[in-house]
Amino acid sequence: DIQMTQSPSSVSASVGDRVTITCRASQGLSRWLAWYQQKPGKAPKLLIYAASNLQSGVPSRFSGSGSGTDFTLTISSLQPEDFATYYCQQANSLPLTFGGGTKVEIK
Amino acid sequence: QVQLQESGPGLVKPSQTLSLTCTVSGGSISSGSYYWTWIRQPAGKGLEWIGCIYTSGSTNYNPSLKSRVTISIDTSKNQLSLKLSSVTAADTAVYYCARGGGSWELDSWGPGTLVPVSS
Numbered sequence: 001d002i003q004m005t006q007s008p009s010s011v012s013a014s015v016g017d018r019v020t021i022t023c024r025a026s027q028g029l030s031r032w033l034a035w036y037q038q039k040p041g042k043a044p045k046l047l048i049y050a051a052s053n054l055q056s057g058v059p060s061r062f063s064g065s066g067s068g069t070d071f072t073l074t075i076s077s078l079q080p081e082d083f084a085t086y087y088c089q090q091a092n093s094l095p096l097t098f099g100g101g102t103k104v105e106i107k
Numbered sequence: 108q109v110q111l112q113e114s115g116p117g118l119v120k121p122s123q124t125l126s127l128t129c130t131v132s133g134g135s136i137s138s139g140s141y142y143w144t145w146i147r148q149p150a151g152k153g154l155e156w157i158g159c160i161y162t163s164g165s166t167n168y169n170p171s172l173k174s175r176v177t178i179s180i181d182t183s184k185n186q187l188s189l190k191l192s193s194v195t196a197a198d199t200a201v202y203y204c205a206r207g208g209g210s211w212e213l214d215s216w217g218p219g220t221l222v223p224v225s226s
Contacts, residue, residue: 001170032210032211034210034211034212034213036213042218043203043205043216043217043218043219044154044203044213044216045216046212046213046214049208049210049212049214050210050212053210055212055214087153087154089154089212089213091210091211091212092211094167095156095158095167095168095169095170095171096144096156096211097156098153098154098155098156099153100153101153
């Protein structure tokens with residue numbers, strides 16, 4: 001199985017801050033990586049697929065980059081509704097696997 | 108817009124079989140180049156992919172659960188189902204069904220259903 005490691009595990013930030021979350025894979029993924037946002041008691045929501053493609057309806061302040069083993073999710077200007085947990089997911093091979101999550105908290 | 112909804116018993120006893128159904132609305136489960144998956148999440152923990160099924164009926168399962176999992180699809184009812192046998196407390200989790208797209212992203216999710224395993 002491909003192991004996915006996210007960092008940091010949590011980050012405290014203020015509204016308007018730029019936030020960057022990193023995801024590292026145990027083997028190369030090309031660009032087969034997705035990012036999700038999950039709020040408490042809710043299902044995950046797809047933000048980014050194929051490393052950098054913004055899912056329809058997702059605000060443009062979210063962006064993804066990277067290829068191979070290292071990927072980044074950036075929130076350019078944090079909004080109140082963005083406080084949540086974020087997960088990366090490798091889509092290169094089965095079984096699909098997820099990172100451990102990054103919780104974005106209010107500073 | 109497609110919507111998914113999980114349903115099943117609220118409680119399962121140890122050693123029994125967990126059975127869940129996911130009903131898809133707003134579109135045909137057999138249209139498009141999609142696949143359908145089950146994912147679970149223990150309280151306070153991360154996401155675990157259980158397996159998936161294609162409209163052809165072929166399946167892929169997580170090796171860690173493969174001996175206990177069966178996923179099936181009923182295109183006439185627009186439903187997919189999950190059976191997990193010989194459950195233990197470690198199988199207590201919120202179970203989600205989700206639709207998978209061409210880049211193996213999961214673009215639509217059900218709200219999830221909590222399944223406690225307890226005697």
